[in-house]
Amino acid sequence: MITxxxxxxxxxxxxxxxxxxxxxxxxDTCVAICLTGGEKExxxxxxxxxxxxxxxxxxxxxxxxxxxxxxxxxxxxxIADKVAEYPVVLSxxxxxxxxxxxxxxxxxxxxxxxNTNMLGMPQEHAVWLERCGACGDCVIGExxxxxxxxxxxxxLMNGPCGGSHDGLCEVTGPNKEEIxxxxxxxxxxxxxxxxxxxMLELRPPKDWSKSSSGGPRKMVKEEAKPV
Amino acid sequence: xxxxxxxxxxxxxxxKTIEAPAKPVDPRFEPEIIVFACHYCAYAAADLAGSxxxxxxxxxxxxxxxxxxxxxxxxxxxxxEAGADGVYAAGCMExxxxxxxxxxxxxKRVEYTKTLVAELGMEPERVEMYNMSSxxxxxxxxxxxxxxxxxxxxxxxxxxRAAAAAAPAxxxxxxxxxxxxxxxxxx
Amino acid sequence: MKxxxxxxxxxxxxxxxxxxxxxxxxxxxxxxxxxxxKLLRGVVDAANITDNQTAVVRLCSMVSAHLAHDNxxxxxxxxxxxxxxxxxxxxxxxxxxxxxxxxxxxxxGDHGCFGNHPQAKGVFDxxxxxxxxVYKNMRDDKIFDCGExxxxxxxxxxxxxxxxxxxxxxxxxxxxxxxxNAGVDFIQTQCIFNVPKFKKWMEEVxxxxxxxxxxxxxxxxxxxxxxxxxxxxxxxxxxxxxxxIVDRIAAKEKGAPQQEEGKKMAVEMIKELAEVxxxxxxxxxxxxxxxxxxxxxxxxxxxxxxxLA
Numbered sequence: 001m002i003t004x005x006x007x008x009x010x011x012x013x014x015x016x017x018x019x020x021x022x023x024x025x026x027x028d029t030c031v032a033i034c035l036t037g038g039e040k041e042x043x044x045x046x047x048x049x050x051x052x053x054x055x056x057x058x059x060x061x062x063x064x065x066x067x068x069x070x071x072x073x074x075x076x077x078x079i080a081d082k083v084a085e086y087p088v089v090l091s092x093x094x095x096x097x098x099x100x101x102x103x104x105x106x107x108x109x110x111x112x113x114x115n116t117n118m119l120g121m122p123q124e125h126a127v128w129l130e131r132c133g134a135c136g137d138c139v140i141g142e143x144x145x146x147x148x149x150x151x152x153x154x155x156l157m158n159g160p161c162g163g164s165h166d167g168l169c170e171v172t173g174p175n176k177e178e179i180x181x182x183x184x185x186x187x188x189x190x191x192x193x194x195x196x197x198x199m200l201e202l203r204p205p206k207d208w209s210k211s212s213s214g215g216p217r218k219m220v221k222e223e224a225k226p227v
Numbered sequence: 228x229x230x231x232x233x234x235x236x237x238x239x240x241x242x243k244t245i246e247a248p249a250k251p252v253d254p255r256f257e258p259e260i261i262v263f264a265c266h267y268c269a270y271a272a273a274d275l276a277g278s279x280x281x282x283x284x285x286x287x288x289x290x291x292x293x294x295x296x297x298x299x300x301x302x303x304x305x306x307x308e309a310g311a312d313g314v315y316a317a318g319c320m321e322x323x324x325x326x327x328x329x330x331x332x333x334x335k336r337v338e339y340t341k342t343l344v345a346e347l348g349m350e351p352e353r354v355e356m357y358n359m360s361s362x363x364x365x366x367x368x369x370x371x372x373x374x375x376x377x378x379x380x381x382x383x384x385x386x387x388r389a390a391a392a393a394a395p396a397x398x399x400x401x402x403x404x405x406x407x408x409x410x411x412x413x414x
Numbered sequence: 415m416k417x418x419x420x421x422x423x424x425x426x427x428x429x430x431x432x433x434x435x436x437x438x439x440x441x442x443x444x445x446x447x448x449x450x451x452k453l454l455r456g457v458v459d460a461a462n463i464t465d466n467q468t469a470v471v472r473l474c475s476m477v478s479a480h481l482a483h484d485n486x487x488x489x490x491x492x493x494x495x496x497x498x499x500x501x502x503x504x505x506x507x508x509x510x511x512x513x514x515x516x517x518x519x520x521x522x523g524d525h526g527c528f529g530n531h532p533q534a535k536g537v538f539d540x541x542x543x544x545x546x547x548v549y550k551n552m553r554d555d556k557i558f559d560c561g562e563x564x565x566x567x568x569x570x571x572x573x574x575x576x577x578x579x580x581x582x583x584x585x586x587x588x589x590x591x592x593x594x595n596a597g598v599d600f601i602q603t604q605c606i607f608n609v610p611k612f613k614k615w616m617e618e619v620x621x622x623x624x625x626x627x628x629x630x631x632x633x634x635x636x637x638x639x640x641x642x643x644x645x646x647x648x649x650x651x652x653x654x655x656x657x658x659i660v661d662r663i664a665a666k667e668k669g670a671p672q673q674e675e676g677k678k679m680a681v682e683m684i685k686e687l688a689e690v691x692x693x694x695x696x697x698x699x700x701x702x703x704x705x706x707x708x709x710x711x712x713x714x715x716x717x718x719x720x721x722l723a
Contacts, residue, residue, distance in 0.1 A: 158543035162577035
């Protein structure tokens, strides 16, 4: 799933500078599942913004709403009437949802309340880890189900590098959290599968033109297009 | 917007705690405090305090929940939004929650709400969680008294101060927000 | 001869090779490299010219290598995959070859988070193993990675680094095999403090016959003092520094006595490493202490350096 984290309140306030009528829009799919931008969180943010306004003696009209998914036109229809009442929408959806809102309701000001950060999964409740790089050329069949593009800090195709120690990457997280060495994990799993010989194969340079590096991508399924 | 933790008086020997008042405590300020109390322990303790004829401030308004685990962040925020000067949850002793872990979840949500309150430039001490058993009538009264004192020292909530600043003439004379109008003029 | 470089001649002749490291300055002042070149020429067979080492920006490796070359010190130009994509790396090697630079060390590169521009985008278009293969193909098959022919191919002596002490330990010898398969000619190991562990790695390397397929140079770093020893033991990831080493240097007085002991320990280690079967030379990484290198090389009995035309 796509995960996101709410922007610091300071940044949100800066984006909203001067706006008195704001609709906080939540999305009840990915960002709700990662506890960042669902209806619940939209209600909380709206309350926070109203408290801030009251503190500063400002009159505002700030409400919240939510759509099942902000990334599909049909679901945006369900909140269109509400959106129409407001000059500004503060969206808590992922970047896809925010952009869909911006496009559907253009030229209305649609602002991001979150930073979309990764394609990840909950390793355990309330802990999400990055898993996929959307590189367009998946190799995990040969790396024992571990993505070397985003789970290796250097996207090595022929890892590990010399910095791997005790199954950990030389890089640590922003709060010094340990990061698993993807290639140590790949090696262990290939061994368990009896396929460690794959480690000796020289994986050729990756075709990055299939990733977003090659330009914004588009997918069309002709067989599914309405006639 | 600087995190407006309580300013501390530069008194020798006095550490940085919320106990040191930033400005003279206005004896006329009567805090409005919301309490979310669980049916099985805290509310029962409140009842006991009542039947023991224990004195505690009338500033608290108690809302009964089946369990503090029912409490959500939004409830605490809405209390502050409505102008409450302070809000606290009162639940069972940890390990003795009737619903096993409801009070643990409540504590986590209270802690999280404190971070949101700080983010808003308000004192996180205005939000709190307490634990007590149903037999602790005196503790219920003690907590109510302690918390009311804490809020008195912190002064009216910034939400209230701003509202008062906006309409001082309209406020009746016994309204604490009105009399603290002068002290209320800060960020 | 693949490139005819001095380093290649020495190693191919079976002479015990000596290399050192040369760090470019964090400025546009090329004279720093020239001074280091004058210090090390004739003392070592070639010297690594680092490439934004630890992701800290310095005068680029190619220009520094060129300045060293012009001042009598044969360079080993280091190239990391962190800062360049394959176009730049192919273009740069053509440039290096055009300047007469023949030795190239292919590295993945320390992650940018360690350096002074942690917000920069790490390129990592290729990894070091792929880079070795790309350069080998450019030299031997005279083709770019895209398959196009190169009219005048670069003459290269291709090297890379290997860390006998990183994990997974059991995979380390195999990883060397992989680099050999990719086309590497010589390797330099990360600095050794734990000689027994290094000897164990060499056993595995010899068991696979790898020492006959590639020239292995053992790396070492002379300790400038107890502070440095403790730092390397406790704060540098993957560094294995036995406590005896720390204790030995700490037993001396701070300053010159510790420095002398550090040099002495380096000389002893060189002599011990030279006895290990399969070790073709030594790579002295005197971090910001290049001045110690001439003393160490001399005391180890390795001067004068052979001159093979």
